[in-house]
Amino acid sequence: MRVTQGAFSFLPDLTDRQVSAQIEYCLRQGWAVSVEFTDDPHPRNTYWEMWGMPMFDLRDAAGVMAEVRACREANSQAYVRLSAFDSTRGWETVRLSFLVQRPSDEPGFRLERLEAQGRTVRYAVRPYAVDRPAGRRYGPASAARGEAR
């Protein structure tokens, strides 16, 4: 399956050139770009690991791309996303977020159903990958490497 979180997941994976153009757009809006990664793609996993702090003072797309590449290199089988934060009054939130890397194999999610009263069902979505410990969830390399990064 294909996790379709982020603004552009229904398009073919973006090239670095396309990613760069989006970063430039964010910087033109005055937004602060940040890089995050995870190996738990649950739709309600809000807090991905931060690859450093949001780059509030970096106004150069090439600099952001260097961080994207470094994050990908260190986490080659993780989901990596780029987010742009707008600190304008009334927003103070992310204004654009999209994936810039996904694991080579995405096993997806199990839907668990717990039958309750009447015909009511309680649902839980569980990523298959989280059955393994953090750091060993995706790809043969990460499985072999053990728990520590």
Add this chain to the structure above:
Amino acid sequence: MADSTSLTKVRDIKQRYQPGVLKYAQMGYWDGDYEPKDSDILALFRVTPQEGVDPIEAAAAVAGESSTATWTVVWTDRLTACEAYRGKAYRVEPVPNQPGQYFCFVAYDLDLFEEGSIANLAASIIGNVFSFKPLKACRLEDMRLPVAYVKTFRGPPTGIVVERERLDKFGRPLLGATVKPKLGLSGKNYGRVVYEALKGGLDFTKDDENINSQPFMHWRDRFLYGMEAVNRASADSGEVKGHYLNITAGTMEEMYKRAEFARELGSVIIMVDLVIGWTAIQSIANWARDNDMIVHMHRAGHGTYTRQKNHGVSFRVIAKWLRLAGVDHLHAGTAVGKLEGDPLTVQGYYNVCRETKNAIDLPRGLFFDQDWAGIRKVMPVASGGIHAGQMHQLIDLFGDDVVLQFGGGTIGHPMGIRAGATANRVALEAMVLARNEGRDIRSEGPEILRDAANWCQPLRAALDTWGDVTFEYASTDTSDFVPTAVAV
């Protein structure tokens, strides 16, 4: 008795309170020198007086009948600080290019209104006056709600910012579709449509305004099958998804029961129709705040009083009231679809929903500055006769903070519902990507869509089917104003 032809306020107290009939202007409901206070509620009416009725007297009558006046002098006025309680018409001007119509501005003291009650505001401002015989027609065009009044409301339970954070969806419009046919599907078949549409790439599906609990589908069945579909699609995509469960019912007790079942099943969103009324809307907003629920408002019925510009209430006023009353999604028009809407007028509604402050903008029908005082933003919804081939126009008109709902444009796709949803999602993402890259989507839009259709078969089929469909009819509700020449 005072001179019956005069339109100035009678200042002699004995004359003023002599039993009998005075003109409203003579009673003090017209004051051309009045300077509105920052704390006043201001209303702009478009008035068509009967033949022979002076526009100033018509304006005074509107101010009077929407505040303290009755048709005759009453001595009991003198038991009150009646000067303060009188609505004051303070400006009257002819409507440009509409003979016989006048814009009348009226100011009301804040103390005329109960805190936090749209029902009270509506009962005053649109209570009696619209049936008043000396007027042929009357329309409430716009209102300025002072910060002191805005702060007595809690506004949208969720708002655009928190909705996006809960859904984890940023930087693009959200996508929805209304399940069709509106009536007749069983719960099981209904859930099939929800599943296919969400699995294909939509964020939301929607109950229609008149789907409640009919013989062919009991509400509990719809909720149960709908949530099975939502959760399946969520597990298949890794995204948060939702179905607007319409809880509209005959009584508040029944609505609460349905809302609670929606919560029990894990729905992120419920839906109500505008026809449930202002008090019910504010009550549901309270419930939603207590239960972390997004409230989707379908403006069912509004066209009966918003569409004709000589009589009724403009939708921009309804949108302002709804932002105070507390809804998170509001159908606000498409401009390009099958339902009424001049593009600039519709943009005016969107600005009412989304801006922190509205500046006066006559082409968009905004007659007053409006400070929303930190109240949350409403997500506008564009729904009705729109399709993937219009994606560039929709994004150009409305930006990112909108739900684009393609009902027929999803479900009527020749390759099926799932393909219809995928076509819309691909068109949307391709257009946002291109816009951010700096391309002019207004002129290059069709080309951007065709390029994406080269690799996306469902989009190609959608463009082949609907690419040429447009709804080009003259709008009935456009803004009347005279453009002011600006020195260059």
